[in-house]
Amino acid sequence: MNASLRVSDPGTDWRVDDPQGLALRLRLRAVKMVAPHGFGYLGQALSAAEQVAALFAHARPGLDRLVCSPGHYVIAPFAAAVEVGLLDEETASSYGQNGALLEAIGTERSPIVDYTCGSLGQGLSAAIGFVLSDRLRESGARTLAMVSDGELEEGQVWEAVLFAAHHGLSHLTVLVDANDSQVDGPVSSITTIEPIADKWSAFGWHVQDIDGHDVDAVLAALKDATAETERPSVIVCRTSTVHGLDCLPPDADGHFIKLPPELAAAAVAELTSKVESHRA
Structure with missing residues (x-):
């Protein structure tokens, strides 16, 4: 395995024939990655599983770029990468450990994604840089950027939104994970960011x-975004940080889920059953 592998590296290859199955396996993989620690950013994988599965099914290997703006969401691309063969089992099992390649919060050395950042709200600006660079080089690449709804509280995001629309960066597609969750509680209880879709539309985006x-x-929306030739596109994805894992207690904190051994075993059993049922 190439430790510096990025999805846009020339020669990188994978295939997704069953995006729904990948979303299920991604959730199961994320549970196994978090379980040794007893807690972690599992909720982000539960929330974004379908989005990440669709991104891997939609992106052109070795060409299109993937930006994961919220660094704690990087568990989802990591898990997907293991399932499509870009990362090996040994690397996955070291997730979140001291000195491990797969860090719990992504950094500049994180593999798979082309860019991720610990400080929230900066990823969209980096994605715009990729799009401008690819436009100048006439590469034809698209940049697919994951952004969280909590990041919309950051002013830099809206400066980037304005800039991208002004320059007609049609090769940029943003997926906003609108799960109404952040470390301090529901996003809606901290800052009113709705109506999200109307705001992006007012800034000149295809929404x-x-x-x-x-x-x-999600796949249909990505296809529609690719067909847009005049404006950047945003897909507002309404989600939940506890989706797809029924064994979680009603009061589970989706932002940073506690996963003691008994609950971890129940989660693995539940998701394994769902994966097997889907394959049947």
Whole structure:
């Protein structure tokens, strides 16, 4: 395995024939990655599983770029990368350990994604830089950027939104994970950011507002975004940080889920059953 591998590296290759199955396996993989620690950013993988599965099904290997703006979401691309063969089992098992390649919060050395950042709100600016560079080089690449709804509280995001629309960066697609969750509580209780879709539309973007747990809807939205030739596109994905894992207690904190051994075992059993049922 190449420790510096990025999805846009020439020669990188993978294939996703079953995006829904990948979303299920991604959730299971994320549980196994978090379980040894007893807690972690599992909720972000539960929230973004369908989005990340769709991104890996949609992106052109070795060409298109993947930006994960919120660094704690990087568990989802890591998990997907293991499932499509870009990362090995040994590397996955070291997730979050001291000195491990796969850090719990992504950094500049994180593999798979082309860019991720610990400080929230900066990833969209980096994505714009990629798009401008690819435009100048006439590469034809698209940049797909994951952004969280909590990041919309950051002013830098809206400066980037204005800039991208002004320059007509049609090769940029942003997926906003609108799960109404951040470390201090529901996003809506901290800062009113709705109506999200209307705000992006007012800034000049091509906007779609969808069920982020419907992988077919995410794939269709990505296809529509690719067909847009005049404006950047944003897909507002309505999600939950506890989606797809029924064994979690009702009061589970989706932002940073506690996963003691008994609950971890129940989660693995539940998701393994769902994966097997989907394959049947």
